[in-house]
Amino acid sequence: MKQYTLGLPPELVDALEHLAGRDEKAIGDILRDALRNDLRRRTRARTDRVSRILAPLRAQLADDLADASDWYDLQHRLQAHGYQFVRCGGGLSLRDTDGQHVCNASEIGHGHAQLTRRFGRSIPQASQVMALTG
Numbered sequence: 001m002k003q004y005t006l007g008l009p010p011e012l013v014d015a016l017e018h019l020a021g022r023d024e025k026a027i028g029d030i031l032r033d034a035l036r037n038d039l040r041r042r043t044r045a046r047t048d049r050v051s052r053i054l055a056p057l058r059a060q061l062a063d064d065l066a067d068a069s070d071w072y073d074l075q076h077r078l079q080a081h082g083y084q085f086v087r088c089g090g091g092l093s094l095r096d097t098d099g100q101h102v103c104n105a106s107e108i109g110h111g112h113a114q115l116t117r118r119f120g121r122s123i124p125q126a127s128q129v130m131a132l133t134g
Contacts, residue, residue, distance in 0.1 A: 006031075058108045065110050070119050087123060 008016070020027045061081060068074035078084050078094075085092045085105060092105035092112045105111050116122045 054103055054107055057103070061108060065108070071115075071121075071123050074115070074119075085123060087125075092123065 016027050016030060019030055061078070064077035065074070068077055075084055082097045083094050083102065086095050090112070094102045094105060094108065096102055105115070112123065
């Protein structure tokens with residue numbers, strides 16, 4: 001187990017000591033439980049975002065993502081909906097016509113690695129795609 005040192009304000013230390021005494025638990029256990037619960041909450045919030053916001057987008061693009069024959073075809077199909085994929089770090093970002101990030105490709109079920117395997121190569125540079133899809 002990795003050790004960390006935390007600087008806590010006095011009122012938080014008092015509250016932790018009170019809880020530890022009341023519940024007969026070590027402060028470290030209380031902190032680990034609190035962090036674990038917060039991480040679960042954050043994961044649920046992300047899952048809820050995907051369900052609520054990205055599910056309609058995923059449904060809108062599903063056929064085009066499934067039927068595209070190559071990167072150029074895929075970009076052309078996405079453009080018809082007002083989107084495009086752009087390299088972003090090691091993955092792909094779905095951008096709208098204003099260039100604003102909408103989501104990661106993996107969030108709509110088609111990550112860069114998966115599409116690279118399917119199309120036999122990584123996404124071409126944007127200038128190459130735009131020149132061919134015009």
